[in-house]
Ligand SMILES: Cc1cc2nc3c(=O)[nH]c(=O)nc-3n(C[C@H](O)[C@H](O)[C@H](O)COP(=O)(O)OP(=O)(O)OC[C@H]3O[C@@H](n4cnc5c(N)ncnc54)[C@H](O)[C@@H]3O)c2cc1C
Ligand SMILES: Cc1cc2nc3c(=O)[nH]c(=O)nc-3n(C[C@H](O)[C@H](O)[C@H](O)COP(=O)(O)O)c2cc1C
C-alpha cells in the first residue's frame with residue numbers, strides 16, 4: 306500500500322543553475338535506484354529518483370517544463386505529496402563498481418556510491434554534463450571516497466566529449482565487477498554496447514512516462530518483454546534490456562503513442 | 570482444470586477470468602502478460618478515434634481497503650495505433666477491444682477498425698460523455714443509439730459495459746439488449762473522491778475519479794443480480810473480484826464470466842490463474858462439474 310503522504314520541504318539546495326535538491330520531512334529507508342511519485346497539489350505528480358535514501362528523503366530535480374518550474378517556486382516549509390519509495394532499486398554485486406551518470410541521471414547514482422563505499426567497495430564514477438556548471442554531485446561523490454572522472458560536451462571541465470568516450474577508454478585499461486548507469490537513454494544504450502564488449506554486467510535506470518507508478522495502468526510497459534518500468538524497474542539488467550526492441554529506440558507519451566528518440 | 574470452460578456470446582474461454590479494460594491494456598506486450606498470468610480472455614484499453622493524453626496526475630491512487638481511485642481520463646493512443654498492437658496478439662486467448670466515442674458514429678467507426686484488426690469481440694465503454702456532456706450509459710435512449718449503430722456496422726459480438734452511476738442500470742441493460750447487444754459487462758467504476766487532510770484538497774488531478782476494487786464488489790454484485798433477472802443475453806461481472814470465492818458469488822448472481830482489474834495490484838499478474846484455480850476448487854468441493862452448473866443459482 307502506497308498512500309499519499311503530504312510533508313514539508315525541509316531544505317532546498319541549489320546544485321547548479323538548473324538543478325535543485327529538495328530534502329523532505331519524511332523518514333525513509335530506500336534502496337538507491339528506487340523512485341517516489343511527487344505530488345505538487347493542484348499542479349501534477351511525477352516520478353523522481355530518491356537522491357538521499359536514508360533518513361530524510363531527498364529528490365534532485367532538473368528544471369525542464371511546467372511541473373519542474375513550479376517545483377522550483379517552492380520555499381522551505383511548503384508542502385509536497387509523496388507516494389513511495391517504490392520500484393526495484395540497484396543491486397550491488399562485486400567489489401569494483403563503475404558508475405556512469407549523465408546530467409540529472411547522477412541523482413540515483415550518488416546514494417548508491419555512498420552506500421557501496423560504506424560497505425568497503427571501490428567506486429569509480431564517470432560524471433557527464435553539457436557544461437562544467439551543470440555537473441551534478443561531483444563534490445558529494447569525492448567526499449564519499451569515489452574516484453570521479455568528468456566529461457563535458459563543451460570541454461569546460463574534464464574530457465571534452467561524452468561519458469561514453471571516457472568509459473570506452475577506461476575499460477581498455479581497467480576492469481570492474483559491475484556497472485550502473487542513469488542518464489539520457491541514447492547514452493545508456495551506448496554504455497550497454499560498450500560494457501557488453503567487455504563482458505561487464507550493467508544495470509540501467511530507465512525513464513518512461515508514468516501515470517499510476519504502481520504497475521496498473523500499463524503506461525510504462527516495455528515492448529518485447531512486457532516489463533513495467535514502474536514495477537519491475539526502474540532499474541533493469543542489461544540482459545533484460547537487450548530483449549526489448551524498445552530500449553534505445555522509442556518511448557510512449559502520455560497518450561501512449563510511440564515517440565522515437567532519434568532516427569528510426 | 571476441468572469445468573472452467575465457458576462460452577460467452579459465442580466466444581469460448583478456457584476459464585471464466587478476463588482482464589478488465591484499462592489495466593495493462595495499452596500494448597500487445599502488456600496484454601501478453603495477462604495472458605501468461607492465466608487470463609481466459611483480455612480486454613484492451615478503451616480507445617477513441619483520436620489520441621488522448623487524459624487528465625493530469627495523480628491519475629491513480631490507492632484507497633484503503635484494497636481499492637483504487639482513477640481519473641486516467643480515457644487516455645489512449647487512438648484506435649489505429651492500438652489496433653496495430655492488438656493485431657500482434659497471436660490468438661492464444663480471445664481478445665476483446667474496448668471502444669468509446671463522443672457520438673454513436675464514432676463508437677461504430679472505432680468498432681469497425683477493431684474488427685479489421687481481427688479481435689474476437691468489442692466492448693462498448695458507455696461511461697463516456699456525448700457532445701452535450703451526458704454520459705451515454707446514464708440514459709436508456711443514448712445507450713441504445715450507440716449499441717444499434719455499432720451492431721449495424723460490425724458482425725462481432727458486442728458487449729455493453731455499464732455504470733452503476735446510471736440512475737437505473739437495469740433499464741439501461743434492457744435497452745442495450747433490445748438494441749441488439751450480445752452481452753452486458755457490469756460494472757465500470759463508481760464516481761468518487763479522496764481529499765488529503767494536509768493539502769486540504771482532492772488528491773486526483775481531475776478531483777473526481779472512479780472507484781474500483783474490494784469496496785465496489787457488493788454494488789457490482791447487486792447490479793449483476795438485477796440485470797441477470799431481466800435480460801437473456803450473457804452478463805459478465807466486474808468490480809472488486811480478487812479471489813475465486815468473489816468470482817463464484819458473481820456466477821451465483823448470474824454472471825457467465827468475470828473481469829478482474831484492481832486485484833492485479835494485490836495479487837499480481839498471475840491473479841487470473843489463482844482465481845481460476847480457486848473457482849475449480851470450489852466446484853470440486855461442492856461436487857459441481859462446471860461453472861455453468863452454478864450460474865444464476867442465487868435466483869432460485
Ligand atoms: C523512474 C524515474 C525517475 C526520475 N527521476 C528524476 C530525477 O531524479 N530528477 C529529475 O529531474 N527528473 C527525474 N525524472 C523525470 C521526471 O519525472 C520528469 O519527466 C521531468 O521532471 C519532467 O519535467 P516537467 O514535467 O517539468 O517537463 P515537461 O516539459 O512537462 O516534460 C518533459 C519530458 O519529461 C517527461 N515526463 C513528463 N511527465 C512525465 C511523467 N509523468 N512521467 C515520466 N516522464 C515524464 C517526458 O519525457 C516529457 O517529454 C524521472 C523519471 C522517472 C520515470
Ligand atoms: C486504472 C484504471 C483504468 C481503467 N480504465 C478503463 C477503461 O479504459 N475502460 C473501461 O471500460 N474501464 C476502465 N476501468 C474500469 C475497469 O475496467 C473495471 O470496470 C473496474 O476497475 C472495476 O473492476 P475492479 O474492481 O476489478 O478493478 C479502469 C479501471 C482502472 C483501475
Ligand code: FES
Nearest residue numbers: 516518520523535
Ligand atoms: S506507470 Fe502505470 S503501470 Fe507503470
